[in-house]
Amino acid sequence: MKKEALLPKLKRMIRSHIELKLIFFAVLTLFLFFLAAPIAMLLLKSFQSSGGAFWTHYIEVFTRSGFWSAVGNSFLAAGGSALITTVLAFLLAYTIHYTNLPHGFLKIIRTGAVLPMLLPTITYGFALIYTFGKQGLLTRILGHQLFPIYGLPGLLIGYVIYTLPVAFLLIHNTMGYIDKKFMVVSALMGDKKSETFFITILRPLTGTLAASFIQSFFLAFTDFGIPASVGGQYEVLASLLYDEMLGSIPDFNKGAVIAMVMLVPSVLSILLLHYLERYNVRYNKISAIENEKNRIRDVFCGIFCGILLVVMLLIFAVIFLVPFVQEWPYQLTFTTEHVREVFQDRVLAEVFKNSLLVAFLTACAGSLTAYGAALVTARSKLPQNMKNILESIALVTNTVPRMVIGIAFLLTFSGTSLQNTFLLMILCNVVHYFSTPYLMMKSSLEKMNASWETTAMLMGDNWMKTIFRVVTPNALPTLLEVFSYYFINAMVTVSAVIFIAGTRTMVITTKIKELQHFAGFNKIFVLSLCILFTNLAAKGIFSLITVWRENAKKKNTDSKKTGVFIRRAALAVMALIICFFGVNALSGKSEAEQPVVIYSNADDEAVTAIKHALDENGYKDQYLFQTFGTSELGGKLMAEGTAIEADLVTMSSFYLDSAQSTNEMFAELDFSAPTLEPMPSYYRPLTSQEGAIFINTEEMDRLGLPVPTSIKDLADPVRSKKSAPEKSPSVSVCAIRLWQIKKTECRSWRSIRSKGIMR
Structure with a gap:
């Protein structure tokens, strides 16, 4: 066939690539609805004002006490940790190469x-407390606390640990990809070792080092988990944003202002990254x-890398140690009770399954x-404007x-029908973590032969067949890396999903935040x-699949069979997603059959009492708490x-009165529950008098003092049966004195009685 006859046919084929256009518009629609629209809503919320100028909320936030201090704290903690992280990551990478x-x-x-x-x-913070706190592992080993863990020191250590992996990988x-032969050339030209180091290593890494700093800065600047655990009184923007949106007196307009302030460095970083691209060095x-x-x-x-790894392992060692002791740091006997409690807890098991489901579907x-x-960007002839988008x-x-995305989604x-759903959490994860997987896939596809699709079209194969039979098998290792990246990040993310997860859709990280309330x-x-x-298991599985793929390539396995396998796997995944979001909805329980969802601010003992009252009165497994x-x-x-x-x-x-006054959200109670004082028609008291005292069990036994069974017992003097004075002080006084004498072995006692309305 003549060349002149081929060109028109080829042009028609390229123009008819409707699949690529559909993919482009599908991706564009996804980000319009689940990134641009939420951010626009956030922006509008920041300017929304019932009275006064549209910039009123900005003025109120900018002039409030402590705001600029929090801004400065955020930049100091994030910038300092990013600088430390970049240096440490460089030294680790230098050691390897x-x-x-x-x-x-x-x-x-x-x-x-x-x-x-x-x-x-969020686990990093707790690990830091149990390592460097007053009763931490390292403190007990050394005999004294090295430094206060709450505030800037704890944030710096936590941020460095958090951002080090990303900076190191970059x-x-x-x-x-640095060509080491230039080190030889530099030495032959008589350059000093310091000059050689700067010219052949630091200079080619300028853009990457800057990108590492920026990436580390933003990860720290926007993280909520670490400040939530070790921030203490050191206020940062992330914790300030959380308090404004879900604090005791939430103000969504001011919260939106803080969120927009957190976006300002993002815009500056985009411009900076564009500028730094000119410093990228490419070798032939x-x-x-x-x-x-x-x-x-x-x-x-x-020595440096060894010390750094030992410190990191020491920090995370408490995660393996604490769950297997009776009561850290007082009763250090080995036990598996805590592990059994978790695996026997039906709620925690359900939360773990939710995490696996969300992570898998996100991936x-x-x-x-x-x-x-x-x-679209690496393997198509679509207009450059579409690729630039x-x-x-x-x-x-x-x-x-991430916190801004979470707030915007909230x-x-x-x-809407998406509120508190798995689908919303999955979309949030897909949108937020899109950048790195996309760049990984783009880099992989650009390295492949650019003529594969053209050759296949000339041979009569359509675009879809070419993608499944040729492109995808060659991109499989990178696809597995992308899948692994999404899966792992969906398992560990907390900053965004904490705002959009519900009781039925709770994942492990949001459950950890809840357990923090109970210590x-x-x-x-x-x-x-x-x-x-x-x-670790997921990474192991992905590594095994990659090894299997490499072995198959060495044995010259038929690529057609591999393409068939990939096509079937893709169809199976799509079927699974459809089944989960479609069939499950059709065959699910009716609204009347759904368990009742109970929100509570009660502490552990009160929750136990409430659950006991419900279970004993026939409501077991009919509610979610x-x-x-x-x-x-609030x-x-x-x-x-x-x-x-x-x-x-x-x-x-x-809080109930405030919420009812603002939202008119509570229905009137349809049962009678007499109270001593007049109450609104939409609530009744739940628990009677509550109190707590600390009891030193050893001293109580030595003095022969009985354990109180109610608060009333505290008013009755108790005489000692042995060597105590003839007239002993009351139990409450004894408890206080004994608490002052010996604080190490004590237990909390609380008397709680459920009121009749729980019957």
């Missing part, structure tokens, strides 16, 4: 550097050259989205704070271990109003 240390040790460095990625950030990957060829022998360099780098949907977008989306999602989708650190660490081992801190629940009542997920709320009357 430019030293002659044993390969086994270098592999340990690579593994240890990325290990924190497998745990949620620098490590780029350093692998990467030469394999052995590193220069330098014993001093190797010893220094080896499926995210991988398809990133792959489709990369096909997707490139801009990737850049924006990389810098928009404001946009409250009261249930044993359960927190057990759940963290579940996340860690799940992510969700606990919050008082301010958090914020949800004000934020969600009649759209709140709960059917029943137990809460302080002040």
